[in-house]
Amino acid sequence: MATCATCSAELNPAWRFCVYCGTAVTPTAVVEAAAEQKPRVNYVSVIALILAFVGGVPAIAFGHIALAQIKETGERGRTIAIVATVLGYLWLVVFVILFVRWAGGL
Numbered sequence: 884m885a886t887c888a889t890c891s892a893e894l895n896p897a898w899r900f901c902v903y904c905g906t907a908v909t910p911t912a913v914v915e916a917a918a919e920q921k922p923r924v925n926y927v928s929v930i931a932l933i934l935a936f937v938g939g940v941p942a943i944a945f946g947h948i949a950l951a952q953i954k955e956t957g958e959r960g961r962t963i964a965i966v967a968t969v970l971g972y973l974w975l976v977v978f979v980i981l982f983v984r985w986a987g988g989l
């Protein structure tokens with residue numbers, strides 16, 4: 884719901900200005916309120932999570948892209964992106980350990 888920046892009263896989206904205090908309702912405020920009302924899940928974070936179950940590096944890359952996009956757009960999916968990124972790094976650690984062991988065994 885859009886609220887007045889001056890008096891915090893709930894605003895009807897059709898109003899051009901707040902009927903309580905007369906402050907002009909800026910279109911951005913209404914757009915932001917609409918975005919808050921129905922936040923989409925960032926699709927890159929979902930891709931990152933899927934990749935996190937397949938392998939490391941792509942999940943890390945997509946996870947960071949998703950986090951950057953979510954920071955910019957305020958979309959949902961931050962937890963998904965963090966989980967995907969962490970899983971990606973865990974993959975990487977496992978790969979490094981396996982590689983070191985394999986190299987040490989030569």
Ligand SMILES: [Zn+2]
Pocket residue numbers: 887888889890891892901902903904905906
């Ligand atoms: Zn007001």
